[in-house]
Amino acid sequence: MINGIWLGMIIIGFLFAAVNGRMDEFTAAVFDGAKSGVTVSFGLISVLVFWLGIMRIAEDAGLLKKIAKILGPIVSFLFPDVPKGHPAIGYILSNMSANLLGLGNAATPMGIKAMQELQKLNPDKETATPAMCTLLALNTASITLIPATLIAIRLNYNSADPAGIVGTTLAATAVATLAAIAADRFFRRMTMLRKPPKPPSAKSGSAPLAKTSMPNSSLKG
Template sequence: MILFGIVYSIFNGTIDDVNTAMFEASTQAVQLIIGFIAIFTFWLGMMEIAKRAGLLDQLTRLTRPLLRKIFPDLSPSDPALGFIMSNLTANFFGLGNAATPFGLKAMSALQEQNPNKNSPSRSMVTFLCLNTAALTLFPTTVISLRMSHGALDAMDIVIPAFLATCGSCITALLLDRLFWSFSKRRKKV
């Protein structure tokens, strides 16, 4: 598409406009990335401090009863629960990039316990639903975009985003349970 656009601009006589737009867009991209780096560095640093201070371990212990209800197939001492909680915590603070390694570790730990390696376990599907729906309090990427584009109050989306992600998580869990019960009934028949 880029090549087609450049060829078209040559025949159209607007190649100078294309060059100007390319340089302006690259400048804006660099400015956007610098804004992202500042916010992501701050929140990744906060996550690392929380991890080293043992806050994530404490949070995992506090939420273990809830996680046990969401993931009934896992034992209370399962290491996957720690990775799942770390992933959910990173997503909660809008750090999708920081959540990815925890999510991969959680899926690997869940796959090790999976009796049927060719299809996902119930816990794997539930985790995927939660990770995709991602309960988020502080959407750092959207706030970074709003700040870099000069929004008057870049933080005014925090409450609506939190409410929207609450709804998406509840919906994801309800659908997960609904489809699981359908598949369980189908296996009995």
């Protein structure tokens, strides 16, 4: 779907440039955009490698385990339908830890692994479970303490104050996370209310029907 949208935008831009006789500007914009993309990517590599190294050091030092212990009760509350000790919990904790540091590229692989583990618990492989929806919402609107990627982009474009967005980013992501959790709780409750009632069992007070059998009778002459 996304590839189709991008292809459509490129074709529309090409057609408009051809009709208006601005193919030279169109070609120059294409190459300038490609050059800027490569330049920005190289600028991000150093920062991402630095923070990934910091995360590895934190993992070896046991810091991530402490963060996992702090986030453990929160994860249990947000994902009540995931069994404790399941591999998905570890990947969810790693995803949340990376998002806290603003490392979206590092959080994505952990989020994918968490989705794969949650899919193993999914009885209906064609429909996302509530836990999968919760993970997607939290990954999209995660609280970010250090927006490392954005700071790297601002550094690459010679910003006067690259870290000036830390406070506003923290406030915006906190509000987004609270809104995501509230929406998740609401739709979870709506899903529970829409479930059909379970059929009455023997313990519900309704006595089972007694089996009756017709006695065999024989006529004596």
